[in-house]
Amino acid sequence: MSRVLRHIIEVTGTERPSDPAHVIANYIRNPSGIRCSVALDDAQKVLGFQSLISAFPGNPCGVPEDRGIIGTHISPAAHRRGIGSALFLASEQAASRAGLGNIDACIAAGNTTALRYYDAMGFRTYRQEGGVIQKVFVVRPAGAR
Template sequence: MIVRPAVSADAVAMSHVLSEILQSWQSDRPGDPGHVLAHYVEHPDSVACTVAIAADGNLKGFQSLKIARPENDYDVPAGWGVIGTYVKLCSGRSGIGKLLFTRTLDAARQAGLTKIDATIGKSNFSGRGYYSAMGFRTWRDLPTATGKCLTLVPG
């Protein structure tokens, strides 16, 4: 598995992964390549956007880390990181998320982040389990989601 920074040429493959997941959630959130490019790969608040590519060249997943600015869309404290992880449904529980998170965690530390938020839909049991396994702990309970936070220890 190759894990590397996302580039604009990855947007179409990332869009396929995201769209498949959104469809399984019955979500109307956008998942088209333009949205992926603007919201993940080239977002001005991006700290890191990382992809996992299988030996056959297929993109298996991606992870985005942004820094929350004042009055952000995520309603988390300014200066926190905001993470999102998307892995092909047929590739779940194969270690891809952990590989991606290793890179993201390095980027978070290099950026000086002290906390990372993951807000996960209440029905996304695998997502909540993944973030718990990565060390995130619940910090807020929303009507439709659970907010999990990872506190980074310097060093």
């Protein structure tokens, strides 16, 4: 997972924490975590991952506490393979099981790849400020998929 984050940094030039300790604390053992799904290739190499956490008080994007917060990280070498769609299906199911009505994505305005991805998954923009675009997805009940 750290390698995926470092590859994203290499390609985009956007610095972000990527060390193993950060990955473990924020994606694997996050106390607000609902689900973290990982996509692997045939050799068991991580191609991407998606985390879904419960919004917590004082979260950086100001997401209401009754919502989930999603983060998607796919290696640039693995784009356009359906990985993001598969990861999102698992996250949406987890959100439904957790009783969430909405999932939020907080995206840098210049991250056109992420903005297109979340639009394709059905997220809609509800707030733009300070170079950040926030999108929301309304979680469908389990029987409505």
